[in-house]
Amino acid sequence: xxxxxxxxxNVSVHGILNWILLLIIFSIITVIGNYLGYKHPMTDSLIGxxxxxxxxxxxxxxxxxxxxxxxxILYISVIGIILAFPGMPTSEFVLxxxxxxxxxxxxxxxLAYVGIGMGKSWDEFKALGWRAIVxxxxxxxxxxxxxxxxxxxxxxxxxxxxx
Amino acid sequence: xxxxxxxxxxGQVEHIYREKTDRRIxxxxxxxxxxxxxxxxxxxxxxxxxxxxxxxxxxxVAITIMPLIYTIILGLAFYLIKPxxxxxxxxxxxxxxxMMLFIGVLIxxxxxxxGQSIGLIFEMGPALILQxxxxxxxxxxxxxxLLLGFKKEAIGMTNSIGREPNVAVVVDxxxxxxxxxxxxxxxxxxxxxxxxxxxxxxxxxxLSFLPLHPxxxxxxxxVGSASMNAAAIGPTLAAFPxxxxxxxxxxxxxNLLSFCVGIYIVIFIALPLTEKIYNWLEPKIGKEAIVKAxxxxx
Numbered sequence: 001x002x003x004x005x006x007x008x009x010n011v012s013v014h015g016i017l018n019w020i021l022l023l024i025i026f027s028i029i030t031v032i033g034n035y036l037g038y039k040h041p042m043t044d045s046l047i048g049x050x051x052x053x054x055x056x057x058x059x060x061x062x063x064x065x066x067x068x069x070x071x072x073i074l075y076i077s078v079i080g081i082i083l084a085f086p087g088m089p090t091s092e093f094v095l096x097x098x099x100x101x102x103x104x105x106x107x108x109x110x111l112a113y114v115g116i117g118m119g120k121s122w123d124e125f126k127a128l129g130w131r132a133i134v135x136x137x138x139x140x141x142x143x144x145x146x147x148x149x150x151x152x153x154x155x156x157x158x159x160x161x162x163x
Numbered sequence: 164x165x166x167x168x169x170x171x172x173x174g175q176v177e178h179i180y181r182e183k184t185d186r187r188i189x190x191x192x193x194x195x196x197x198x199x200x201x202x203x204x205x206x207x208x209x210x211x212x213x214x215x216x217x218x219x220x221x222x223x224v225a226i227t228i229m230p231l232i233y234t235i236i237l238g239l240a241f242y243l244i245k246p247x248x249x250x251x252x253x254x255x256x257x258x259x260x261x262m263m264l265f266i267g268v269l270i271x272x273x274x275x276x277x278g279q280s281i282g283l284i285f286e287m288g289p290a291l292i293l294q295x296x297x298x299x300x301x302x303x304x305x306x307x308x309l310l311l312g313f314k315k316e317a318i319g320m321t322n323s324i325g326r327e328p329n330v331a332v333v334v335d336x337x338x339x340x341x342x343x344x345x346x347x348x349x350x351x352x353x354x355x356x357x358x359x360x361x362x363x364x365x366x367x368x369x370l371s372f373l374p375l376h377p378x379x380x381x382x383x384x385x386v387g388s389a390s391m392n393a394a395a396i397g398p399t400l401a402a403f404p405x406x407x408x409x410x411x412x413x414x415x416x417x418n419l420l421s422f423c424v425g426i427y428i429v430i431f432i433a434l435p436l437t438e439k440i441y442n443w444l445e446p447k448i449g450k451e452a453i454v455k456a457x458x459x460x461x
Contacts, residue, residue: 073267112202112206115240119242143300147297154294
């Protein structure tokens, strides 16, 4: 798996421009899917995608520029939570437009890229043999059921009604 | 990578996501690849036009197949099918790099749902935190790995779900060429190829047959991989209409916890525990090693 580890490269203006253009392409495809699947007005969902893209951009930039050794996922999550926090002046605006973008519309586009990208691992995948596939399937199932069952028990014990 | 303690010897493993993304995105003007983005657009249009298909199995049980399944399977098929000439390794590499950036948009959307329901998240704090310990259930697979003939690979394979942060932890602890690292790499590659598709069917199936709390399904979908999280949320949202914001909030927050708390659970609990159980169990049920045979197959 040498592909996992690469040399380092620093962020440049050129890089940021690439990110912005990629996010614009991603937004346009998502908005089209969002319109076809859920009939949300395109302008509103385009503004929603612009907000999400800006948060992403900020997070990705902070990961590379700030001295903390923290993943962009954490920065993006914190920015998103703060912007939507009840009582924040931004929350009404952000929620109005971001709610026009269905999570599943984003996921559908995202997974199309994942599907194409994972084709690259196909040969390595085939070389691994059925035993490793069995173990992987069991490990994923165990992670999911382990979490689901513990969560269920705690929710029932703390008396959370099933909505 | 999130908060991986620097152990000094293998420093470059820390930033798998970041370096991969940067390398792909900085070098190749990825936005220019019309073949890739055009294909994705066509896949998305096809998927949304087909829409969600519900297959009733019994009166109360139904399997739902959602557009996200079509795009991932068609995407993989487009890469693998020979007559399609415009999707090659190059496109796959760009897709992989771009994907690392697009994870951010997904996370941002989930974070906004979390922010909106922050009160609810604090209320459900105990369940959210404790379910992270549920991920330790992967260690239950260790005996099966031993029975199938894995040796020390089994430690790398069954200590966690084997996504990027877990790969980094195992490589960091055992070294790049150790059997433990081979094991976690195997899980990583197989998980990359089939994990997303498998979990979406697993969740669809479980929603029909397991009478668990809707929030439990939401929290469980945060397994610590953005694409698997995404694939697991889809059917969960469809199964509980009216709870969209809560499900997104719990799923997103739990995935975030898996990334930042989960890594410590792996370092301090899961790995040492897997090792202990391995040392105790291996002499009892270990089979003849199959790794040599496997290498010959390759």
